[in-house]
Amino acid sequence: DVNAMQWISLAVVSSRGGHGALSTAMHAHYRAFSTATRRHTVMHAWVIDKYGDNSVLRFTKNASFPIIDYPNEVIVKVHAAGLNPIDINMRGGYGAATLKMKRDPLNIKRTDSEFPLILGRDVSGVIMECGLDVSYFKPGDEVWAAVPPWKQGSLAEFVVLSANEVSHKPKSLSHVEAACMPYVASTAWSVLVNTGGLNKDNCAKKRILILGGSGGVGTFAIQLLKSWGAHVTVTCSQNAEHLVRGIGADDVVDYTARPVEKTLKSLENFDLILDSIGGETESWALSLLKPWCGAKYVTLVTPFLRNTDQLGLADGMMRSGVTIATKALKHLTKGVHYRWGFFAPSGSALDEICELVDAGKIRPVLQEQFAFPRVPRAFQKVEGGHARGKTVVTVARVQGE
Ligand SMILES: NC(=O)c1ccc[n+]([C@@H]2O[C@H](COP(=O)([O-])OP(=O)(O)OC[C@H]3O[C@@H](n4cnc5c(N)ncnc54)[C@H](OP(=O)(O)O)[C@@H]3O)[C@@H](O)[C@H]2O)c1
Known part of the structure; x- marks a missing residue:
């Protein structure tokens, strides 16, 4: 033009x-x-x-x-x-x-x-x-x-x-x-680093579970965590197993062969769970964490925006505040941390991710x-x-x- x-x-x-x-x-x-x-x-x-x-x-x-x-x-x-x-x-x-x-x-x-x-x-x-x-x-x-x-x-x-x-x-x-x-990488970075407290120097002995490993966030998070040396377990459909193993997943659980929580319960407990599925996963996922070790459950599926859409800004934020505080407290008494995770834009996070990509550690x-x-x-x-x-x-x- x-x-x-x-x-x-x-x-x-x-x-x-x-x-x-x-x-x-x-x-x-x-x-x-x-x-x-x-x-x-x-x-x-x-x-x-x-x-x-x-x-x-x-x-x-x-x-x-x-x-x-x-x-x-x-x-x-x-x-x-x-x-x-x-x-x-x-x-x-x-x-x-x-x-x-x-x-x-x-x-x-x-x-x-x-x-x-x-x-x-x-x-x-x-x-x-x-x-x-x-x-x-x-x-x-x-x-x-x-x-x-x-x-x-x-x-x-x-x-x-x-x-x-x-x-x-x-x-x-x-x-x-x-x-x-960029969007899934910035989200995974915000959730794993800012909310989850993980970084390249503290992952070596950590066991991470990703609920939903085959989508955008999952396929990126697997690779980031593997590049930092974590042990990564993911849930996905059976036909995605080849994909997630190809990008580094150590253990893969087919969520369509129910009940997925039973299979996961048979594995060693986790230090952090990244939940990109939400809904009923919350009812069982936190029991898979190591108790009293600072282990965290971080979910990407939150009612935050839905609340403000339905109730307006003030009431919606109030409702979200009460919900997160109640859940966090409930799980804290059981020795695990409950968190909501959100996308956050960050050029500097993308700079670090760029290095991992150019080093061949993360691929699109x-x-x-x-x-x-x-x-x-x-x-x-x-x-x-x-x-x-x-x-x-x-x-x-x-x-x-
Ligand atoms: N809070 C935030 O700021 C934020 C930011 C980014 C994303 N999110 C949310 O995070 C979620 C994931 O995002 P995404 O970009 O990765 O989505 P996506 O690319 O659509 O991937 C979702 C993946 O989950 C799989 N899946 C569906 N049900 C599953 C189940 N019960 N167990 C395991 N895997 C299942 C899907 O494959 P099959 O159905 O074939 O199994 C698909 O591969 C979305 O709900 C998104 O809205 C939130």
């Missing part, structure tokens, strides 16, 4: 003015510059204008071009975008109350609503433009990132992110391969890739469940991919 390209080149020139803190006057000027030109700048994107089923996905050539509002932001040209279950859930309105509150007030003010909303949480691409405070990246750098759910997503030609959410992409991966990882598990015009088919695929790794959409065509 000619307008977009003109805007990009103008913006790139203006943002090369230097680094360091942006004065208020300069910032105001910069914002005014961006806002004034926005009306004439558009890009291709898949958007939704209301929540619903797959039919709400709409392709447009006129989506608003992203704007650098803060000096620490970068605009990334998207080469590949990965899909996650949260995209399916958000398409249906999941988390709308909380995410709307978290969205940048500048954006909400501009449009008065979250629509048109762009989904897509993983991005691999190339830096197009940097804010004045950005020194770690420069235009042309190949990067990967997980786009937080409260920001416009990656199913578009361009996406704007804070520089601290972005990381240099592993050199050993193509854009499509790189787009398999790409199940299927779709061209940009086939985004609704990609959503159907993810919505169908039974993931074996990741689903990725190619946005920009790259030679050799």
